[in-house]
Amino acid sequence: MLKMTPLNQTHRDMNAKMVDFGGWDMPLHYGSQLDEHHKVRQDAGMFDVSHMLPVDIKGDNVRAFLRRLVANNVDKLTLPGKALYSCMLTPQGGIIDDLIIYFLSETWFRVVVNAGTAEKDVAWILKQRDELAPNLEITPRRDLAMIAVQGPNARAKVWQVIPGSQAATEELKQFQSAVVGQYFIARTGYTGEDGFEIILPAADATAFWKSLHAAGVAPAGLGARDTLRLEAGMNLYGQDMNETKNPMESGLAWTVDLKSERDFIGKEALLNTAVTQQLVGLVLIDRGVLRSHQQVVGQRDGAEYQGEITSGGFSPTMNQSIALARLPIQITIGDEVKVIVRDKQLRAKVVKYPFVRNGNVLV
Amino acid sequence: MSIPTNLKYSKSHEWVKPEADGTVTIGITHHAQELLGDMVFIELPEVGRTLKQKEECAVAESVKAAADVYSPLSGEVIAVNSPLVDEPGKINEDAYSSWLFKLQPSNTSELDGLLDAAAYAELVENEDH
Numbered sequence: 298m299l300k301m302t303p304l305n306q307t308h309r310d311m312n313a314k315m316v317d318f319g320g321w322d323m324p325l326h327y328g329s330q331l332d333e334h335h336k337v338r339q340d341a342g343m344f345d346v347s348h349m350l351p352v353d354i355k356g357d358n359v360r361a362f363l364r365r366l367v368a369n370n371v372d373k374l375t376l377p378g379k380a381l382y383s384c385m386l387t388p389q390g391g392i393i394d395d396l397i398i399y400f401l402s403e404t405w406f407r408v409v410v411n412a413g414t415a416e417k418d419v420a421w422i423l424k425q426r427d428e429l430a431p432n433l434e435i436t437p438r439r440d441l442a443m444i445a446v447q448g449p450n451a452r453a454k455v456w457q458v459i460p461g462s463q464a465a466t467e468e469l470k471q472f473q474s475a476v477v478g479q480y481f482i483a484r485t486g487y488t489g490e491d492g493f494e495i496i497l498p499a500a501d502a503t504a505f506w507k508s509l510h511a512a513g514v515a516p517a518g519l520g521a522r523d524t525l526r527l528e529a530g531m532n533l534y535g536q537d538m539n540e541t542k543n544p545m546e547s548g549l550a551w552t553v554d555l556k557s558e559r560d561f562i563g564k565e566a567l568l569n570t571a572v573t574q575q576l577v578g579l580v581l582i583d584r585g586v587l588r589s590h591q592q593v594v595g596q597r598d599g600a601e602y603q604g605e606i607t608s609g610g611f612s613p614t615m616n617q618s619i620a621l622a623r624l625p626i627q628i629t630i631g632d633e634v635k636v637i638v639r640d641k642q643l644r645a646k647v648v649k650y651p652f653v654r655n656g657n658v659l660v
Numbered sequence: 661m662s663i664p665t666n667l668k669y670s671k672s673h674e675w676v677k678p679e680a681d682g683t684v685t686i687g688i689t690h691h692a693q694e695l696l697g698d699m700v701f702i703e704l705p706e707v708g709r710t711l712k713q714k715e716e717c718a719v720a721e722s723v724k725a726a727a728d729v730y731s732p733l734s735g736e737v738i739a740v741n742s743p744l745v746d747e748p749g750k751i752n753e754d755a756y757s758s759w760l761f762k763l764q765p766s767n768t769s770e771l772d773g774l775l776d777a778a779a780y781a782e783l784v785e786n787e788d789h
C-alpha cells in the first residue's frame with residue numbers, strides 16, 4: 298500500500314499521472330512536464346512536497362545537539378527563522394541525508410528531511426539523542442503538509458492567498474522564514490527560482506492548494522521538480538549522493554564546516570580521507586539525452602579515466618541535455634569527455650554548475 | 661483517444677500503416693507516447709538499412725525515459741521522417757500522423773501476425789490494470 302499525502306485526492310481530481318516515488322503515491326505531471334517546468338521558470342508553479350518530513354527538536358540546548366549531529370555549523374543560525382542546509386553524516390563521513398534546519402528558538406529547531414530517508418533519519422536522530430541529549434523531545438510531524446510555490450511570481454501569488462502574509466514575509470531574505478497564523482513560510486526551494494516552501498496543517502492543505510490554483514499557480518509534478526532542480530544544480534539524495542559518498546565528492550564541501558573547533562559526527566573521517574572525486578556539470582555537445590548511471594570516459598595526461606553520471610536529463614530551459622557526473626578530481630572545467638550512450642560515445646563538456654538560476658542560463 | 665482501425669499494431673506499441681504501393685509506414689502509438697511523456701529526442705534508422713522483425717531500429721526519448729523502437733516487420737528502410745528529429749514533441753500532439761520511417765517489407769505474411777485495433781485496445785486495457 299502506497300503512502301499518500303493529504304493532497305492525494307486533489308491530484309487525482311486534477312488528472313495527475315500518479316507514480317510510486319519511494320513508496321509514496323505522488324503526481325509525476327498533470328499533463329505536460331515540460332509546460333510545468335516552463336511555468337515555474339516564467340511565472341509560478343506549486344509542488345506537493347508533503348512526503349518530506351518535518352521533525353521538531355525541542356528542549357534545552359537543542360543547538361549543542363545539532364552542533365554534533367550535522368556537518369554544517371548551526372552557530373550560523375543567529376536570527377530566529379533562519380535556515381541552514383546541511384548533510385547529516387555517518388561516522389565514516391557518508392551522507393545519511395541532506396536536510397534543512399530551521400532555527401525557531403533556542404528550545405525549538407525544526408529539520409526537514411527527505412521522504413525516502415525519513416524513517417532512517419528519525420531512527421538515527423533518536424539514537425544520537427539517547428546518547429547525547431536524552432532530555433530532548435523529537436517529534437516527526439506527519440500531521441503537517443508542505444507545499445512549495447516557486448517561480449518569479451510565486452511570492453506575489455502567496456501574498457494574494459494568505460491574508461497578512463505580505464507584510465510578514467516581504468522582507469525575508471533567501472533561507473529565512475516567518476510564521477503567519479497557521480502557515481510556516483520559508484523563502485527556500487528546490488528549483489533555482491524565487492518562492493516559498495510553506496508548511497501547514499494537513500487538514501488545510503487542499504483548501505490552500507485550491508486557492509493557489511485559483512490565483513493562477515500551476516500544479517507541477519515530480520517530473521518538473523527533477524528537471525528544475527537539475528538545472529539549478531541541486532543534488533538529489535540517493536542519486537547524486539548516498540551513504541557511500543561524502544560531501545566533498547558530492548559537490549557539497551561548501552556545506553561542511555571544518556574550520557571551527559566543533560566536533561561533529563563524520564568530521565574525523567573527512568579530515569583523514571583524501572578527496573579523489575568531484576561532482577561536475579556536463580553539457581552534451583552531440584545529440585541525445587544523458588541519463589543517470591551512464592559511464593563517462595576520457596583521457597588526461599595520457600591516462601584513461603572513468604566516471605559516472607549521477608543525474609542526467611533534458612534541460613527544457615536550455616533545450617539540450619545536461620548532467621551531474623562524478624569524475625576524478627583532476628578533471629577541470631572546459632575539459633571534453635565522452636559519455637557512453639547505448640552503442641555510441643557522445644561528446645560532453647565539463648562545466649561549472651548551476652546551469653540555470655532565476656530564469657537565466659549560466660553555462 | 662481512439663485507436664485507428666486502419667492500422668496494425670505490435671505488442672511493443674508501434675503502429676503500422678499498409679500503403680497502397682505495398683510499403684508500410686511505422687510510428688509509435690498514442691499509448692506509447694502517453695507512457696513516455698514529453699518527447700525530447702528521436703533517433704531514426706539509416707535509409708537503406710535492412711531490418712529484421714522485432715529488431716531495435718530507432719530510439720524515442722522523453723524527459724522521463726529512453727525507449728527502443730522495434731521494427732514491427734522485416735524489410736528495408738526506404739524513408740525516414742527527418743523533420744521529426746527537430747520537433748519530437750509532434751509525437752505527443754499526434755502520434756498517428758508523426759511517422760518515424762517507411763519500410764519495403766520483405767515478408768508480407770508478418771503483417772498477419774500483428775494486432776488489429778481491437779486486439780491492441782485490449783492489450784492497452786490489460787496493461788493499465
